[in-house]
Amino acid sequence: MAHSPYQPLGGKLLTKPFMVLALLFAIGMYFIATRFAFGLGEVTNLNGGYPWGIWVVVDMIIGTAFGCGGFAMAILIYIFNKGEYHPLMRPAVLGGLFGYTLGGIAVIIDLGRYWNAYNLLLPWYMRPSSVMLEVSLCVMAYVLVLWIEFSPAFLERLGLKDAKRKLQRFMFLIIALGVLLPTMHQSSLGSMLLVMETQLSPLWFTTWLPLLFLITALAMGYAIVILEATLVTRAFGLPSEQRILSKLSPIVGWLLATFLALRLADILLRGHFPQMFEANLNALMFWIEGVLFVVPTVILLSPARRVEQAQMFLAAALLLAAGSLYRIDAYLVAYEPGNGWSYFPSVPELMVTIGVISLEIMLYLVFIKKLPVLHGIRNAQPREA
């Protein structure tokens, strides 16, 4: 294993934070079991007006955006040929792996008649003009792609050098797919709202939704890489990657500036400027979302601020919050099905989502400790984390 720049972290698995996460996951599992035993109505607050709740919006739509680290880094490293970012690639792919795999599982939990889900794969039932079909097939394919992209870590661990070498020959194809597929479905997650023109507040509804969703997904992908690298290096006493991260920040900053310009220009062009100043929940959420987007943009574009680790961390965290809120707003808050319907997740519903996220963090910790994921570990002193 000495030849690989990646090393497993090692250390104890059953730490205190891990146990807390395991408990949360167990609670989530209990409610998932209840859902399969007694149906969706027993566990969720889903209704005729809001057939999609947080299992789709948070676990799937936000979860996969959080999982865009691998996608965002692949664009930078392989398309723009910035090899210096390579140390960030494998943990980013790992994050994506869990984001997407668990997002997919969450959708199966959310499907009312999940036993019919296999019909999706039967070509004679496919309707090529369906955005939903594209998203589901793309996400399934991308989960597979992510596992293949990550598989060298397993092969290294098992010492299968020959298999790894063979795989490496086709890796360019997998990486190409790893850029193509998320570009398709992350924009399509915005396209899905295009049919909801009358139900969606004009502050969010625009034909540019696919582009806006793609840009925020990319930005969130970079933000998760920054956040993850900062937290992991600090928690495990690894050498700081601050230098390489601060080089990444202007890229994200300009991406965000483009997003904000498009978002504002679109609202002005469509003549919905006054709606920004109405005294209602939609306008309030619009402004909260706006502030959450503007602050990281300012930090990431300021050369003085972005060298500070704390500022970078703040920017990444706010950016993830902003991207998440944008998705929650577009799918739940600004979405008004009419006829008096309202929706707020129930406690069991929330516990399932929290359980799924806990599982994600637990698996991440197991993987970085047991598999060669992190880069350039010299004399790390793993602490309890």
Place this chain on the structure above:
Amino acid sequence: MEAGDDTGIDFDKFSEQELDGYEGSVGGLTRRDFLKFCAGVAASLGLPLGAGMRIAEAASDKLRPPVIWLHGQECTGCTETLLRSYHPTLEALILDTISLDYHETLCVGAGKQAEAHKRKIMEEFHGKYVLVTEGGTPTKDGGIYCKVGGKPHVEHVQEAAEGAAAIIAIGSCASWGGIQSADPNPTGAKATHEVLPGKTVVNIPGCPPNPYNFLSTVLYLLTFNKPPELDQQNRPKFAYGRLIHENCERRPHFDAGRFALEFGDHGHRQGFCLYKLGCKGPETYANCPSIGFGDVGFGAWPIGTGHPCFGCTMEETGFRKPLHALAEVKTFSPPTAFPAVDAPKGEGVSPAAAAVVAGVGGLVVGAAATAMRNMKASDRGSDSSETNDA
């Protein structure tokens, strides 16, 4: 030419000598003029060229009762609706069943020629022809507000009614005065039966009426030589005996309390009952929901397409009651206990769920803030070996 060969057609009838001088040739026209007239009618009805000869044949058939159709204050909508009927079609009606001898919109002849023909028919078929009136009759100032051939419409109606075997008033204007009789009624517009005291006028109200209500009445008259059963307002009971409300396809929504509250709202788009938008179906007698309009299948009528009924067949409702005014429900009134269509649905925020969301939010913000504080400390100390838990 041989007459009466095995085709059964009397070719002599079509010979020049015969046809030019045949008895009752239209308006005393020459053969050339008559054939030109028939070809013109065929063309304006969109019939194939050969149909002109059939028209010539039909027009000279004395078995069919002649019809005189007078237009008063109206929009010709009633004639338009009749032109769009398909079973039977208007041409089948006027070629096979009746002889439409005078119709100001459809006749090819014009001016003195048409008027002369009308007078001739009225004299020749005195007591045998059918009079149809379309439109209201102005009576103020001697009825000068609607004139044909220099003579007020009211005089035309009274004159033609003298020798009519039956009188049919088509449309709301002829049946009860229509839109021009609405307040302040500047021309003193009246219904046909009001200017013909003592005569029986069959009313086919509607704006426009369904053409099949008219055609059915005509066919009934021709077949049985008497008008169909009429109600107190002389409307055929087969068409005006039931409330729209009774056969409306949206009635289940009414009974369940599901109402559209404004145009384009959720209920309106869902096809809910239009009563609260001012639909007059509950007080209007007509068969619109049962037979529809335009022969295009189910749902092609005002309520079917999402517009409230405005009560065009009812003298006390159409053009008199405001469009938004609620109808007087004759069957039973909607109970106040109907569920509200905009009642809140869905579970809403439970205190526990709010606490979980707030807790998770607080935890994330707190953890991030702690991590940041530690980072700030290490940034200041510029000591990268300092480590902290996130």
